[in-house]
Amino acid sequence: MSGFVFSEKPISIERGEDVHLYADSGTEYLDFGASYACTPAGHCHPEVVDAVQSQAGELLYAQASYGNGTRDVLYERLASFAPGGLDNVWLCNSGTEANEAALKFARSATGREKVVAAKRAFHGRTMGALAATWKAKYKAPYEPVMPGVEFVDYGDADALAEAVDEETAAVILEPVQGEGGVHPAPEGYLQAAQDVTDDTGAALILDEIQTGVGRTGTHWACQARDVTPDILTAAKGLASGLPLGATVCADWIAEGAASHGSTFSGNPLVAAAATATLDVVEGEALAENATTVGAHLQESLAELPVRDVRGEGLMVGVEVKRGANRLLKGLAIEHQVLALPAGRTVVRLLPPLTATEAHADAVVGALEAVLAEVSA
């Protein structure tokens, strides 16, 4: 028996430490994808490992409908980490589940069905989140997905205002589109989304699954725009790679949420990892480091022969003329740098937030070399 779905790559990862991963062969890789942006504190941060090991000796899991002190600590930690006014937390196991819950809560709290999402959006692969994901290649083989989703051009506040009405349950947006090519929301766009949802009684869902936990230079990307959504969703880096998603809601959403549940919701092992991760991100000022190193990275990348460099903090996209795929292969095989695509033409860099300018310089050098190799 063997796994399927994921594409096979000729690298087997066995160990991680900070920004590095180590293959079974002993080869050291610079992980500038942070393994799908899941390790903001770096791989196996000692404080996170200690928290997990300590919790593992006490309790791995108990029925989620009973209370648990470790989970309660995370509830409090998440509420203090989240934008003001969002202190109702639903915990699940992944980003797509967090968005699935957000859509369900928005529908039950508003009594409406319609959802407005953005072109190029990626919100996950379960049937509701998938419906709000734009690209046909993710959806077409699985149709019909959840009905009632309308797509508008990302960044066009007028189109959004036209699409949202008194029938709309939710607007769901990424503050910086990730999978869609690393596109930050233009100035004023999220504020316009907040205004139109406030005016119509719809819920504003901000999907911070990739942008959150300090990646863009603030705890959450919406904070840099002074926008507080009705629902914020998080996952990926929340528990340093252990499976955790969170749907963080305003009071009116939590009060209107109907029955929902998940067996592993907030299990203590993952909760311990998450609290430790948030402590490290805040205690080591990693969001601030993301701003500093991200600016240096973007400045250096702009010197390369590429179409565009864009992003926020340590969420950076490099748009190239030819496909990103062979650049990613060259980076990994020839230069031991791991990165991600964002669509077919964008190399996406999402390193651990502990990355330094020296790491950034090494990656820029490697990318410069593979660009030269590809065009040779």
Place this chain on the structure above:
Amino acid sequence: MTTCTECGADVALHDDAEAGEIVDCTTCGAELEVIDVSPPVLEKAPELEEDWGE
């Protein structure tokens, strides 16, 4: 300007577009390969043989 082979919408190419580039249709999201630039010809992009993404 040319048209998407999947939905028929207009697709704008960069001035320095080259054969072999991949572009996204902004209307339907289809991934298209530039076959020629003068005049512009697009085809649905082939699936990656070896995917270094997810």
